[in-house]
Structure formats: structure tokens, C-alpha cells
Amino acid sequence: MLRVEGLTKRYKAGDHALKGVSFTVEPGQVVGLIGPSGAGKSTLIRCVNRLVDPTAGKVFLNDAEITSGAGDLRRVRRRIGMIFQEYALVERLTVMENVLSGRLGYVSFWRSFFRRFPAGDIEQAFRLLDRVGLTEHADKRADALSGGQRQRVGIARALEQNPELLLIDEPTASLDPKTSRQIMRLIVEICRESNLPAIINIHDVALAQMFVDRIIGLRAGEVVFDDVPSRLDNAALTAIYGEEDWAAMRKTAEDDAEDDAEATQARIERMAGLV
Numbered sequence: 001m002l003r004v005e006g007l008t009k010r011y012k013a014g015d016h017a018l019k020g021v022s023f024t025v026e027p028g029q030v031v032g033l034i035g036p037s038g039a040g041k042s043t044l045i046r047c048v049n050r051l052v053d054p055t056a057g058k059v060f061l062n063d064a065e066i067t068s069g070a071g072d073l074r075r076v077r078r079r080i081g082m083i084f085q086e087y088a089l090v091e092r093l094t095v096m097e098n099v100l101s102g103r104l105g106y107v108s109f110w111r112s113f114f115r116r117f118p119a120g121d122i123e124q125a126f127r128l129l130d131r132v133g134l135t136e137h138a139d140k141r142a143d144a145l146s147g148g149q150r151q152r153v154g155i156a157r158a159l160e161q162n163p164e165l166l167l168i169d170e171p172t173a174s175l176d177p178k179t180s181r182q183i184m185r186l187i188v189e190i191c192r193e194s195n196l197p198a199i200i201n202i203h204d205v206a207l208a209q210m211f212v213d214r215i216i217g218l219r220a221g222e223v224v225f226d227d228v229p230s231r232l233d234n235a236a237l238t239a240i241y242g243e244e245d246w247a248a249m250r251k252t253a254e255d256d257a258e259d260d261a262e263a264t265q266a267r268i269e270r271m272a273g274l275v
């Protein structure tokens with residue numbers, strides 16, 4: 001369980017990025033973090049994984065405080081699995097080696113230098129590759145994979161760490177709509193089956209609504225919405241994004257859905273020999 005209490009961040013330049021943010025994420029629950037540019041989403045994620053020191057407030061992971069000053073950074077980081085928009089794989093290494101790199105926070109320097117991982121780590125990596133559907137690709141170099149496959153490697157690597165929390169930054173921003181949905185479905189399923197809490201920083205509100213258990217909307221450093229996706233109505237979206245911005249976002253989401261439906265229809269017609 002993740003507990004964030006009164007998290008506040010004022011950058012030296014003067015920006016008040018977070019203003020007393022509090023919430024709890026239960027095991028297995030996936031939270032979509034939404035909000036306009038500059039709302040404080042990245043700052044919140046960075047305070048939890050300790051890339052940024054909060055000005056005030058505390059973060060607890062399974063009841064142990066992980067805010068700066070509380071425990072050593074390396075130990076805290078290995079309890080948190082990160083998944084990134086651009087995957088952050090080592091392109092010239094194989095899929096298996098990339099997944100095993102999730103263990104680097106645990107094995108000794110020399111072991112990792114010679115890439116000698118314990119048998120248990122390798123078995124787990126095979127299990128995870130199977131779970132994300134990449135068993136046949138274990139020996140391929142990362143740069144030979146598609147975007148969706150790379151993100152699956154990113155997910156397996158984060159899980160190889162045996163994390164207690166997943167922090168996920170725009171996991172689908174570089175993917176097409178169909179692959180985005182597959183990746184979101186996979187993340188949510190895995191969190192449920194492993195009882196992992198997760199926060200996903202996500203711009204695509206429609207996609208978030210389709211998959212996550214709960215949405216937290218930030219605006220100017222404050223939580224202005226925290227509820228199940230079905231409660232994210234027009235009034236809530238206006239509170240988060242302001243009138244004009246969310247109307248424009250809804251238009252883009254509808255266009256994307258239409259494009260997708262048209263592409264599917266065209267494929268069906270082609271297969272049926274209609275065109």
C-alpha cells in the first residue's frame with residue numbers, strides 16, 4: 001500500500017508544484033494520474049521515487065516511510081518499479097538481459113559486471129517473459145522489437161525487481177491506439193494478480209477511463225478529483241482541465257476512436273473481399 005500525506009513541493013525557482021497532496025493506493029489498485037500540463041503529475045511521481053525532495057509531507061510504502069532522510073536511496077528505489085514512455089531499454093542487449101537488469105539493485109557489482117545472475121533470477125525472468133508474451137523473443141536484441149514489445153520488456157524488467165509499487169510514466173504515449181489498449185490491459189491485469197499498487201501518469205483520459213480502477217485529477221498542485229472513472233463527468237473534467245482544454249481533448253479522443261473503428265472496418269472489408 002502507498003500512502004502520500006500532505007505532499008508539498010516548492011521548487012527553488014518559486015513554482016509551487018504540489019500543495020498538500022494526500023491519498024492512499026491499496027494493493028492491486030491502479031490509479032490514473034491526470035491533469036493539464038504543469039499540474040504537478042511528474043513532480044508527484046518524482047517525490048515518490050525520490051528524484052525530488054518534497055518541501056513538506058511524507059510518503060509511506062507498506063507503512064515504512066520512504067521520504068528523503070528515511071532510509072537509504074538504493075533500498076527505497078529497488079522497492080519501486082518504474083515503467084517509462086520511451087521504454088529505457090539497453091538497445092544492444094537482449095530481451096532477457098534487459099529483464100535481468102531489473103535485479104541490478106540486488107546483486108553485487110561484480111556479479112552484475114559479468115552479468116552472472118542467480119538461477120532464481122533467471123527462472124523468474126523466463127516466467128515474466130512468458131507472462132508478457134515474449135518467450136520466443138528472449139534472445140533477440142531489444143532494438144529488433146516493435147514499440148509494444150519493447151514496452152512489454154519494460155514491464156517485465158520492472159516486475160523482475162519484485163517491486164512493492166509500480167510508477168508508470170506515459171506508458172502508451174509512443175504507441176498506436178490498439179497497442180496502447182493491450183499494454184494498459186496487461187498492466188492492470190498484472191497489478192491485480194500480483195496485488196501491486198500502481199500510479200500511471202497518463203495524458204489520454206479516454207484510455208485511462210477504459211482501464212484504471214481510480215482516477216486522481218490534479219490541477220495546479222492540488223487534487224481536484226479522486227474517484228472511480230465512471231464519476232469523471234463533464235463537471236469533473238472542467239474542474240481538472242478548465243472548460244476549453246477538455247473540450248479540445250474530447251474532440252481528439254473521439255477522432256482517435258473513429259480512426260480506429262474505420263481502420264478495423266476497412267480490414268474486415270478487405271478480408272471479406274469487399275474492396
Ligand SMILES: Nc1ncnc2c1ncn2[C@@H]1O[C@H](COP(=O)(O)OP(=O)(O)OP(=O)(O)O)[C@@H](O)[C@H]1O
Binds near residue numbers: 011017035040041042
Ligand atoms: N526542476 C524544476 N525546477 C523548477 N520548476 C519546476 C521543475 N520541474 C517542474 N517545475 C514546475 O513545477 C510545476 C509542475 O510541473 P510538473 O512537471 O510536475 O507538471 P506535469 O503535470 O507533470 O506537467 P506535464 O504534463 O507537462 O509533464 C510547473 O509549474 C513546472 O514549471
